[in-house]
Structure formats: structure tokens, C-alpha cells
Amino acid sequence: MIGQRMAAERISFERLTWISGCLALALLPVVVRLPLWLIAMVVTATGLRLVLAARGHDAPPRLIRVIVPLLAIALLFVQYRTFNGLSAGTALLCLIAGLKVLESKTGRDLHVVVMIIYFLSLAALLQGESFWLLGYLVVVCWLTTSSLLGLTSSASWGVWRTNVRYAGRVLAQAVPLTVALWLFFPRFGGPLWQLADDSNAATSGLSDSMSPGDITELALSDDVAFRVRFSPGSQAPPERYWRGPVLHDFDGRAWRRTDAGRMPAPPLHFDGPALQYTVSMEPNQHNWIFVLEWPAGWSGSRASLTSDYMLVAPNAIAQPVDVVATSYVHAQAAEPLDTGMRRRDTRLPVGPNPRSLRLSQEMRAAHRDDLDYVHAVLDMFRQQPFFYTLTPPRLAADSVDAFLFDSRRGFCGHYASAFATLMRDAGIPARVVTGYHGGTYNRFADYWIIRQSDAHAWDEIWIDGHGWLRVDPTAMVAPQRVESGLNDAVSAGAPLTSRWQQRTPWLADTRLRLDALRQLWRQRILGFDQGSQEKLLGLMHIPAPDGQKLAIILGLCLTVGLSWLTWQVRRELKPRPRDPLTRAYARLCRRLAAVGLPRMPHEGPEDFAARIALRRPDIAATLTVLCRRYSDLRYAAAPAPATVSTFIRAVRSFRPRGSRGSS
Amino acid sequence: MKRLRRAAAARLTRWAVRRHGIDTLPLTISRRRIYIIPTRFGLTLGLMLVAMLIAGLNYNNNLGLAFGFLLTSLVLVAMHHCHRNLLGLGVDAVGDVDAFAGAPAQLEFVLQSDAAVDRCDIEIHCTEAAASTHRVAANGYQRAVVGLPAMPRGVMRLDQFELRTRHPFGWFRSWTYVHKPLTVFTAPEPRGTHVLPSAAAAAGNVSESDLHGDEEFAGLRSYQIGVPLKHMAWKVVARGGEPAVRSYTGLAAQPEWLEWSALEGMDTEARLSQLCRWILESEAAHHRYGLRMPGTEVSPGHGAAHRSTCLRALARFGVENPP
Numbered sequence: 008m009i010g011q012r013m014a015a016e017r018i019s020f021e022r023l024t025w026i027s028g029c030l031a032l033a034l035l036p037v038v039v040r041l042p043l044w045l046i047a048m049v050v051t052a053t054g055l056r057l058v059l060a061a062r063g064h065d066a067p068p069r070l071i072r073v074i075v076p077l078l079a080i081a082l083l084f085v086q087y088r089t090f091n092g093l094s095a096g097t098a099l100l101c102l103i104a105g106l107k108v109l110e111s112k113t114g115r116d117l118h119v120v121v122m123i124i125y126f127l128s129l130a131a132l133l134q135g136e137s138f139w140l141l142g143y144l145v146v147v148c149w150l151t152t153s154s155l156l157g158l159t160s161s162a163s164w165g166v167w168r169t170n171v172r173y174a175g176r177v178l179a180q181a182v183p184l185t186v187a188l189w190l191f192f193p194r195f196g197g198p199l200w201q202l203a204d205d206s207n208a209a210t211s212g213l214s215d216s217m218s219p220g221d222i223t224e225l226a227l228s229d230d231v232a233f234r235v236r237f238s239p240g241s242q243a244p245p246e247r248y249w250r251g252p253v254l255h256d257f258d259g260r261a262w263r264r265t266d267a268g269r270m271p272a273p274p275l276h277f278d279g280p281a282l283q284y285t286v287s288m289e290p291n292q293h294n295w296i297f298v299l300e301w302p303a304g305w306s307g308s309r310a311s312l313t314s315d316y317m318l319v320a321p322n323a324i325a326q327p328v329d330v331v332a333t334s335y336v337h338a339q340a341a342e343p344l345d346t347g348m349r350r351r352d353t354r355l356p357v358g359p360n361p362r363s364l365r366l367s368q369e370m371r372a373a374h375r376d377d378l379d380y381v382h383a384v385l386d387m388f389r390q391q392p393f394f395y396t397l398t399p400p401r402l403a404a405d406s407v408d409a410f411l412f413d414s415r416r417g418f419c420g421h422y423a424s425a426f427a428t429l430m431r432d433a434g435i436p437a438r439v440v441t442g443y444h445g446g447t448y449n450r451f452a453d454y455w456i457i458r459q460s461d462a463h464a465w466d467e468i469w470i471d472g473h474g475w476l477r478v479d480p481t482a483m484v485a486p487q488r489v490e491s492g493l494n495d496a497v498s499a500g501a502p503l504t505s506r507w508q509q510r511t512p513w514l515a516d517t518r519l520r521l522d523a524l525r526q527l528w529r530q531r532i533l534g535f536d537q538g539s540q541e542k543l544l545g546l547m548h549i550p551a552p553d554g555q556k557l558a559i560i561l562g563l564c565l566t567v568g569l570s571w572l573t574w575q576v577r578r579e580l581k582p583r584p585r586d587p588l589t590r591a592y593a594r595l596c597r598r599l600a601a602v603g604l605p606r607m608p609h610e611g612p613e614d615f616a617a618r619i620a621l622r623r624p625d626i627a628a629t630l631t632v633l634c635r636r637y638s639d640l641r642y643a644a645a646p647a648p649a650t651v652s653t654f655i656r657a658v659r660s661f662r663p664r665g666s667r668g669s670s
Numbered sequence: 671m672k673r674l675r676r677a678a679a680a681r682l683t684r685w686a687v688r689r690h691g692i693d694t695l696p697l698t699i700s701r702r703r704i705y706i707i708p709t710r711f712g713l714t715l716g717l718m719l720v721a722m723l724i725a726g727l728n729y730n731n732n733l734g735l736a737f738g739f740l741l742t743s744l745v746l747v748a749m750h751h752c753h754r755n756l757l758g759l760g761v762d763a764v765g766d767v768d769a770f771a772g773a774p775a776q777l778e779f780v781l782q783s784d785a786a787v788d789r790c791d792i793e794i795h796c797t798e799a800a801a802s803t804h805r806v807a808a809n810g811y812q813r814a815v816v817g818l819p820a821m822p823r824g825v826m827r828l829d830q831f832e833l834r835t836r837h838p839f840g841w842f843r844s845w846t847y848v849h850k851p852l853t854v855f856t857a858p859e860p861r862g863t864h865v866l867p868s869a870a871a872a873a874g875n876v877s878e879s880d881l882h883g884d885e886e887f888a889g890l891r892s893y894q895i896g897v898p899l900k901h902m903a904w905k906v907v908a909r910g911g912e913p914a915v916r917s918y919t920g921l922a923a924q925p926e927w928l929e930w931s932a933l934e935g936m937d938t939e940a941r942l943s944q945l946c947r948w949i950l951e952s953e954a955a956h957h958r959y960g961l962r963m964p965g966t967e968v969s970p971g972h973g974a975a976h977r978s979t980c981l982r983a984l985a986r987f988g989v990e991n992p993p
Contacts, residue, residue, distance in 0.1 A: 159840035181743035
């Protein structure tokens, strides 16, 4: 088996260098997710092997080749506790690749490394989703494939330029098929099975608890939380409160979300105009979808509304997802508050924050009516010297007391927490709602960008006869903050990039334009799903698109694609297109061959004519003239086009008959 | 396992013979006779692609899917390239090959590409042990030699040979059978101590001048292996010149018969070896010679074709149903 013999050949330093280089390029996108010791190990292993190869040595002794991998894999398991899931799997792949390079003796070992490089590229794509990453990895794939060509080819390695060009051509020929497969390969709605999902562990965002200072950190983050496009006919409302986790449990310091079970959302009477919009969620580690209050309908039956009007997806949003939702600005509860819910939303821990309890009792004595009491509390925030700051002082254990009576400096979380406490003290059901407020309008592509820095917290209180009402106590202190985002309100503490943008409008514009492109990529490419496929079939005028039709179209596309490929690949085998003169001469020879007078490969036109003339006197004269003219035209300095066309006509009219039994 | 594989290969070959018939060379490899299967590496890659596809679908990741599909398409394109590498390739081979026992035989082929593409890594397999790899430039041809291991005297017939390629990435192997019998005539190793019959006769009659009584000295030729020592032009050698041989006209007039019967009392192979040596000596000395063996007689002649006829007669001797 010569193939195996080839694969079993010792590998040269150049081939090893190429493969190691490709491996390094493939590791680059995932390197930030790897533990430092693993990177060091892979680099050392590869470097060691390269040094050995440069000195003409083979792989290190067997003992090292066995012990080092065992140790490393054990170490990896100690670190991750599993090999399942993306991070651990990626780390394992990287480790195996490095160790494989170290122990590589033959070409076959390097083939394994090539496959790992392909798989690592995929792992990188599963964790990142930018256009640039895809482009980069396609280039890595190109280089790796070129190296593979060099690895399997018996030709000397010096022809790497040819290899790169050849691999590039193969890759280019693969593109149309790729597009067809990608467009028409049936997508499934959800995951086939759930894996340990750790891909977005580092993503920032709201969480399901809130202690003072939590949102402050978010205010400094420029990351996009989600984007919203209002449907035609729906105007963006002036107050845009995007509801996120609703928090009920208070322990005196932090607010937490309790799982209310599978209780349906209490019915609402909607009022006013309906707003329809598409929320494009960025991946986060939670399953909530931010919608305007009050949500009435949404696409995707898998999402559901909780009893406190939070829209939640069944699983964490690991992939960008689009949800079309309908909301009403005004809504009224159709039913009185459930007693269980009333109990939950008026409960306070006994002990902490005694001073606030006293304060609320005093104020409640003065204002028996619920709404009067609410206004009194808000007036307190408005009139007394409460400050709004991004850098509030650290608070003691009784956070509400410390804020209301000592520091009086706080961020939205402090105000929402204090207000809800005062409400509950007075027996008014209250809860803290976290989410986002405002957003930046992108006038270049007509959508809103909501960043982490737009995170906000406010309250909802239950007033009998009205239902749940939104109250934003922070707005009492810094009213301008309710009109626009945090950037304007507290520019001193805002992210540096934002401050620059405020000063240079063109920079902000460029950023918006880039974001518009990113959104396009996200919606058209990343968000391509069953719905998009249906739309695509609709565009092709296919009635009632379904999975079966999709499969048929995919089959058709593959057939056409493969036929095209066959044609494309074999086209290069055909001789180069010839000029009309040569074609005419070829026709002359064909005609003579058809009557049993083939031209011998070694014969020039005049020798040929001379030979035929001996055998067939009847056509001798004509043929001799034709052949001589061809010779003249072929080898004369520059034949006139007119004479060429005369020759072609003469050939066309020359029709030799079969020989009459002579020959 | 190995035996099973060999049996399967033999069956496939028989089937291919029935399908294509015996070929005439030169041959241009057509689409119908190229077979292609994935290699072990290709199969592993296929499994990996399935895994990639499942991962992409599972994570609902369109970029991952796109990358997986790109690799899948790459494999499909590579398959076409592997097939094309043989398609339209011209093959010619030397049908009858001469060799000596104990020395490797060399099968000669010519590969020709009429297309504007290079043909890379074309392997010619004659037997499992005898193969070589070649590259044919676009619109060019390549002479290829495959060395067969040394064999005993006799006639060996290879019913077909195989052209294989794993170009471009080693994911696929395409191959074609050429059903053109190649015959290797392995002549006996030239050996033996007996001098040529004519020289033996002359040795009885003493002088050199007598031997060449009716011949005229015609000049000097350059030395060739197998020339009788007494024809050497020792004076020229002594002067430090190139080894030379005196040649005589009139030698051609007297055919020398190399007789099987002249070697009574030796075993068959030794006799054949001696005859072989004589043939080479006579050829080198520009004698006209004939060969007479039980069942075979080659009338006197001279030259490469004649030498080859005689050597093949030796190779065939005692072989059942020689070609």
C-alpha cells in the first residue's frame, strides 16, 4: 500500500512548522477561554517538537509521550470536573492537538491535527458569532487545507505557493454548494439535547437578584443588551420601560426573585394603542425577554408570561433570538389581587430597617388614602436632599435605613428598594422591577439599541381599583434621567467611549452605522431559522412551504450544484479553445478520417495531402490546395482575416466521398 | 482479514475485467472505468462532519453550520478533483519485458496528460509490492518505471495493472484497472564456465591466425561485456587507451549454433544459464548465432530483437502454457 507507506514516512521540519502555524492560528480565537497552564503546555509541546525536528530528531521517547498526556488530561478534569460542554471540550481539543504535535512521528499523526484544527474552528464559531471571526476562520481553513495538500502530496514542499493556490480554488468551488446547503438545510426549532451550557458565562447583564450597587456596575458597560425595531404603524412611546425580572423577596438588603410556580398571568383590560415591535435579544445566561409594559401577545409559543408579566423563554437565550411582541401602554387589572400574591408583595423581614418602618407609620397616619401616601413618599424624594450618583457610598446591613437617613445618595436600585420598603411598611403591595429604560435610536436603520448602561430598576404598586401602577422614584430626583439615558444624566461617570461620542457626533454616527450592519448580520445570518426558510420559499413562489418541500429543494439544489461542479472540474480537462483557423483544419481532418483517410499524428498538412493524393487522385487537387493554403495561413506573418474566412468556407464546402472499394 | 480483503480485491478485479474487457494500449482513461472510495482518513473526516453538523444544529448556530457545510462541500469538491486526476489520462506500457533471474525487472510505462491540468501523485501498482508515484505535467508526458523484485527464471504474466491516486487531500482514493497483460520473461542468470562452441573448436586447432584464416581484420570496436578474451586488443589496453576489441569481417558468414545437446551431463538450470551466457557473448561479439533446444529452434540471427527472442526461449523453457 503505497498510500500507507507515504503516510508512514517521517515528517519534515517544514511540514511540522506549517501544521503548527495553522494550529496556532486556530487557537487564537479560543485562547482567552483557556486556562493559562494549558496554553503554556500546548506552546511548550509544539515548540519542543519543532526544536527536535529542526535538529533532525524524531518524537520524544515513549515514556514522555504517555505520561505527559495522562497527567495533562487528569489536570484538565480536575479543573473542569467534566469533559462535556463547550469550554471543557474546547480545552480538551486544544490539549490533544498540542500533544499530538509533540508525539507526531508520521504524516498520519498530522492528519489528526488537521482534523482537530477544523473542529477547533467550529468550536470557536459556536462561542463567537462575528462576521470577522467567520472570515478569519475560513482563512485558517484555507491555510490548513493547503498544508494538508502538502502533507499528502509526494511533491517537494517547496511548491507551497501552488498548494495555497490550489486549495484556494477548491475552496472557491465549494462556496456555491455551501450556500445552497446553508439556505435549504432544514433547521430545527430548538436544541436536540441540552448540553452543559457554559458558553456565555462571562456575559454581563441583569441577574435575578438585586442588592444596592448591582446596577451601578452595569451602568459602565457598553454592551448591547438587545435591539428593538418598532413595526410600521407603531410609534415608539416616549416612556420606554423594558420589563425584566420582577423581584419580590426582600431580606433587608437584597431583593430576590421567587419562583411563583406555573401560575398564569392575571388577565388585564388593555387600553390605548397597541404597539408591535421586534426584540432582538443578545445571548445572555438567563431566559427572560425584555418587553414593554404591558405585554399582550408575542411570537414563539414556547415563551410564556409569568404571573408578574415577565416574558420568559423555556431555556436560557444562548443564541441571538428575535421575538415579535405586542404591548399596550395602558392596562388595568381585570380581577382583584390574589391573596397569595398580596401576601407575598407586602411581606417584609422583621428586624432590619426599623427607622424606615417608623417613618412610614408616621406618614401613613397622615395619609390614609393609598395614593396620597404614595405621593407623600415621592414628594419626600423630590424635596429632601436626595442625590443621584453612580458612586454611592457603601451601605451598612440595614441598607434602606442607611440610604434614607444617612447617605441619601444612591442609584436607581437604592430608590426602588427604599420606595418598595416604604410601600410594604404601609401595607401597599409593592415589587421591584428591573429592566432597561430608554435606549438609543439608530436613525440609519430605524431601530433602538438598548445597552447594559440603560439598565434600570423601578417599582410597581397595587392600588385597588387601578391595578398595578408603575412608579419610578428615581425620576423624582433626576427627572432628566427619565427623558433620556444614563449617559446624559451622569456624564462624569459614564464610560469613556460615550463621553467621546458626545463630543464628536461623527464618531457616534459611525458607531450607529456599524451597529446597523451588525444588526443586519445578526438578523439575516445569525437569526436565520425555520421562519426565514419559509419566507425564502415564499419568495420563490412555492405555496404552503413545509419541511418536505424544503428537502426537495435542497435535493434539487444539490443535484444542480454537483452537476455544476462536475462540469466546472472537467472543463479544465478540455483542450484550450482554438482559433477558427485551427478549428477549420480539424474539421477537414475529421471529414477525411470519416471516409477512411485519417491524418497520422506525425504528419504536417502538406505531407498529409501528398499521401492522400497518391491514394485518392479524385480529391488530390482540391486537398493539396486546401492544405497548402492552411500552411500558408498558419505560418505566414499575419494572414488577412478575409483569407482566413475564405479558407473556412472552402473547408465547409469540401465533402470527400468514401473511396470506391479501392483503398 | 487480510485474506478476506485479498479475496474481495480479486473478485472486484474479475468483475472489472468482465465489465471492460481486455484493453489495448495506448489507452485513455474514460469516466466509466474510474472507481472511487473514501480512504480511512476520509471516513474519519466524514464522521467528524456529522458531529459538526449535529453540534451546529444543536446549538442552533448558523455560523457553525455554515462552516460545517463549507467543509462538507470542500470534501465533495475534493472528490471530484480526485476523480478528475485520472480522467482522460493517457497510459501506455511496454507489454513484454525482459529480465534476468536474480535481478529486478523494470516495467516501463508512459503517462500522458492532454489537458491543461497537472496530474499529481499518480501511483502505478503492478503488484502490491511493486508501485511508484509520478507526476504528469499539464500537456506533457511522463515516463514511469516500476521495479519488480527479483524473480526466478520463467515467465510471469501480470493480467492487469492499476493506476491509483489519493490527490488532492488524501480523503478519497480513485483507481482504474488496465486489463492489459504484461509479460515478464525472466531469462536465467548468465553463468557457466564453458567457452563458446566455436572457440572450443578453435582451441583444439591451436593458433589464432588459423581461427581467423578466412576472416579479415576489420578494425577496433569498443569493449562490451561478454566478448571473448582472445578478441581483446591488448596492445591498445597496454598503451593506456580505452579497452577495445578487434573485430573481423566474415564472422557473420559463419553462424554459431548454441546447442542444448552440447551441454550433456549438467542440470537443466545450469544448462540454461550457460546458454544464456553464450547468447550474451555471441551478441557482444557480433556473431550470428542460433539456438537449438528440445522443442525450440531459433534460426541464426543477430541484434537486439534476435537476442530477445533467444532469451525468451530460455525463459519459456519448461514453463507450461507459455505466452
